[in-house]
Amino acid sequence: xxxxxxxxxxxxxxxxxxxxxxxxxxxxxxxxxxxxxxxxxxxxxxxxxxxxxxxxxxxxxxxxxxxxxxxxxxxxxxxxxxxxxxxxxxxxxxxxxxxxxxxxxxxxxxxxxxxxxxxxxxxxxxxxxxxxxxxxxxxxxxxxxxxxxxxxxxxxxxxxxxxxxxxxxxxxxxxxxxxxxxxxxxxxxxxxxxxxxxxxxxxxxxxxxxxxxxxxxxxxxxxxxxxxxxxxxxxxxxxxxxxxxxxxxxxxxxxxxxxxxxxxxxxxxxxxxxxxxxxxxxxxxxxxxxxxxxxxxxxxxxxxxxxxxxxxxxxxxxxxxxxxxxxxxxxxxxxxxxxxxxxxxxxxxxxxxxxxxxxxxxxxxxxxxxxxxxxxxxxxxxxxxxxxxxxxxxxxxxxxxxxxxxxxxxxxxxxxxxxxxxxxxxxxxxxxxxxxxxxxxxxxxxxxxxxxxxxxxxxxxxxxxxxxxxxxxxxxxxxxxxxxxxxxxxxxxxxxxxxxxxxxxxxxxxxxxxxxxxxxxxxxxxxxxxxxxxxxxxxxxxxxxxxxxxxxxxxxxxxxxxxxxxxxxxxxxxxxxxxxxxxxxxxxxxxxxxxxxxxxxxxxxxxxxxxxxxxxxxxxxxxxxxxxxxxxxxxxxxxxxxxxxxxxxx
Amino acid sequence: xxxxxxxxxxxxxxxxxxxxxxxxxxxxxxxxxxxxxxxxxxxxxxxxxxxxxxxxxxxxxxxxxxxxxxxxxxxxxxxxxxxxxxxxxxxxxxxxxxxxxx
Numbered sequence: 001x002x003x004x005x006x007x008x009x010x011x012x013x014x015x016x017x018x019x020x021x022x023x024x025x026x027x028x029x030x031x032x033x034x035x036x037x038x039x040x041x042x043x044x045x046x047x048x049x050x051x052x053x054x055x056x057x058x059x060x061x062x063x064x065x066x067x068x069x070x071x072x073x074x075x076x077x078x079x080x081x082x083x084x085x086x087x088x089x090x091x092x093x094x095x096x097x098x099x100x101x102x103x104x105x106x107x108x109x110x111x112x113x114x115x116x117x118x119x120x121x122x123x124x125x126x127x128x129x130x131x132x133x134x135x136x137x138x139x140x141x142x143x144x145x146x147x148x149x150x151x152x153x154x155x156x157x158x159x160x161x162x163x164x165x166x167x168x169x170x171x172x173x174x175x176x177x178x179x180x181x182x183x184x185x186x187x188x189x190x191x192x193x194x195x196x197x198x199x200x201x202x203x204x205x206x207x208x209x210x211x212x213x214x215x216x217x218x219x220x221x222x223x224x225x226x227x228x229x230x231x232x233x234x235x236x237x238x239x240x241x242x243x244x245x246x247x248x249x250x251x252x253x254x255x256x257x258x259x260x261x262x263x264x265x266x267x268x269x270x271x272x273x274x275x276x277x278x279x280x281x282x283x284x285x286x287x288x289x290x291x292x293x294x295x296x297x298x299x300x301x302x303x304x305x306x307x308x309x310x311x312x313x314x315x316x317x318x319x320x321x322x323x324x325x326x327x328x329x330x331x332x333x334x335x336x337x338x339x340x341x342x343x344x345x346x347x348x349x350x351x352x353x354x355x356x357x358x359x360x361x362x363x364x365x366x367x368x369x370x371x372x373x374x375x376x377x378x379x380x381x382x383x384x385x386x387x388x389x390x391x392x393x394x395x396x397x398x399x400x401x402x403x404x405x406x407x408x409x410x411x412x413x414x415x416x417x418x419x420x421x422x423x424x425x426x427x428x429x430x431x432x433x434x435x436x437x438x439x440x441x442x443x444x445x446x447x448x449x450x451x452x453x454x455x456x457x458x459x460x461x462x463x464x465x466x467x468x469x470x471x472x473x474x475x476x477x478x479x480x481x482x483x484x485x486x487x488x489x490x491x492x493x494x495x496x497x498x499x500x501x502x503x504x505x506x507x508x509x510x511x512x513x514x515x516x517x518x519x520x521x522x523x524x525x526x527x528x529x530x531x532x533x534x535x536x537x538x539x540x541x542x543x544x545x546x547x548x549x550x551x552x553x554x555x556x557x558x559x560x561x562x563x564x565x566x567x568x569x570x571x572x573x574x575x576x577x578x579x580x581x582x583x584x585x586x587x588x589x590x591x592x593x594x595x596x597x598x599x600x601x602x603x604x605x606x607x608x609x610x611x612x613x614x615x616x617x618x619x620x621x622x623x624x625x626x627x628x629x630x631x632x633x634x635x636x637x638x639x640x641x642x643x644x645x646x647x648x649x650x
Numbered sequence: 651x652x653x654x655x656x657x658x659x660x661x662x663x664x665x666x667x668x669x670x671x672x673x674x675x676x677x678x679x680x681x682x683x684x685x686x687x688x689x690x691x692x693x694x695x696x697x698x699x700x701x702x703x704x705x706x707x708x709x710x711x712x713x714x715x716x717x718x719x720x721x722x723x724x725x726x727x728x729x730x731x732x733x734x735x736x737x738x739x740x741x742x743x744x745x746x747x748x749x750x751x752x
Contacts, residue, residue, distance in 0.1 A: 626748065627747070627748040627749055628744075628745065628748050629744055629747070630672075630673055630676075630744060633672055633673055634673055637669060637673070
């Protein structure tokens, strides 16, 4: 076997989790951190080696495509002759790409957390909170294992299994500071919302497996399936869309996005790893893995629905991101918007041709890759700022470029990358997405270009309010803590990710991943490129004009001129309130309450009546057992006399 | 020959005296003696009917002997119980053991 070591990629983080989870609290903090990081470092090295081997050493097969390698695949449960639940390890171009993304970001986050969590642990100790440096590393290992298992899944059911596991890890890590009420609420919200969406995923899988007879991605491989497929044709689009709803929950698509901004209550490295780079793109990965099925089985219309939902989400999240006070929430909405981009790119596919209709597949994966890098960078930068400032709110920042030069540069690189300024990473991937959108319809193309402009605007707004403008510290330098640069263990990963964000766009991504699998040269469409650069520059210039100076009259005037719009955007257009209304008033009020009443009064009432009548009957017959032997004798005598008389009469 | 009615009247009288004594007496020993009377009346019936209905056969007599044996054993058990009751309650009156329930 060429990749016989591959099981270690899943096993090592799991063992790390078991070890740190069971004996972590007995270890010293740095020891636990070093163990976690070393394990992850090994997994990172193994993944890089796998990628090197897959793409370069072994390379393309005889048909000119990268082969799909199933390293191992054992049957766990056997439902029927055809339908088995397998656990396996499958390498395809996108799963290898995901291995790189996950382990790189996870490794960086492990290193970064040394500085971040130590600092936070100190703060929380002062405030009487639970310390949990070791617990944190244990959860990170578990998450990495689950996410890797998700991407290497050989079938949808395995994906679903690990999908739920990453959901659990997300829940555990959002609620990491569990004495904090907001964190507990956020973790519950995240778990319930994604679980609700996963219900549809499960229903989709059940329909799919019932009619198609397999959980596998590749339907053409197995000849015995052909008989089923004709009969299952009608259900495949619907079940694929149900699966997408599960993906929409994880990937925070409108209107299931409400959990992601609140998930920012978790520690910032977690936000970078789970809620920006890896777990939230699980939905994108799911649609991408199933894309051949979407296209072969006529679910083009469903793909286009995905595109419309995602485009609206991208726009909505970008609009909300323009008004957020909390920098992490601003970044969270930016993440939602960017995931919207990826799903738009997948949704506008209508064939598996690299040049016409299938470009979106490559673009989505490319954007997933670059976005993971620069969004992790942005989150880690914001974590560095939060550690120094001690608050998430932009009012306490401003003018930090003097005090935190490295973070400043890294954040700027991240902003340029996400805004799509050449030659940073986001430019290439985003332009591919916009090109794919123009191939689909001009309206979609212009719409996504507009959102790209908004992206540039809100990111630079964030950049200016943090690093420029009026400094909070300088308003009262005597009493306020002076900001300073973070330690090397934190800025090291920032610089590493910043370098990747600079150069990732130059990777000839189409050579590795494309809709058909054949090599594809990325050629930028001059018209699209010019438009998007102009729009991005306009966004940046506008943000510079509005937010870079110490006083921001225009922004304040705009907020005053349109108070209702501003307030609505600040409150995320009341979607959370709508869900709250739906959950509380409709689900709880109209469904749960009557059911609870029925349970309390009818079901409980019936059993209470049964108990009551038994007790009353007992009270009635209790005196008969008096303990007086002669009385018993009289009863016995009377009874026997009566029986004798009856027998005589008969 | 003594007519059979005489035996039957005797056994009936014995039976009802026994029952009456069992119901009215409060002393446990007296109640035990009443039970013995009831049993004796039954034994008389056995013997009489065997003699009249199946002369020359012995089942009824044997059953009478068997019954006497059983009642002797029963009396032994009953006396043991009465002694224990007396030790625990310091009384041989039947109404002193009224708390013998559930």
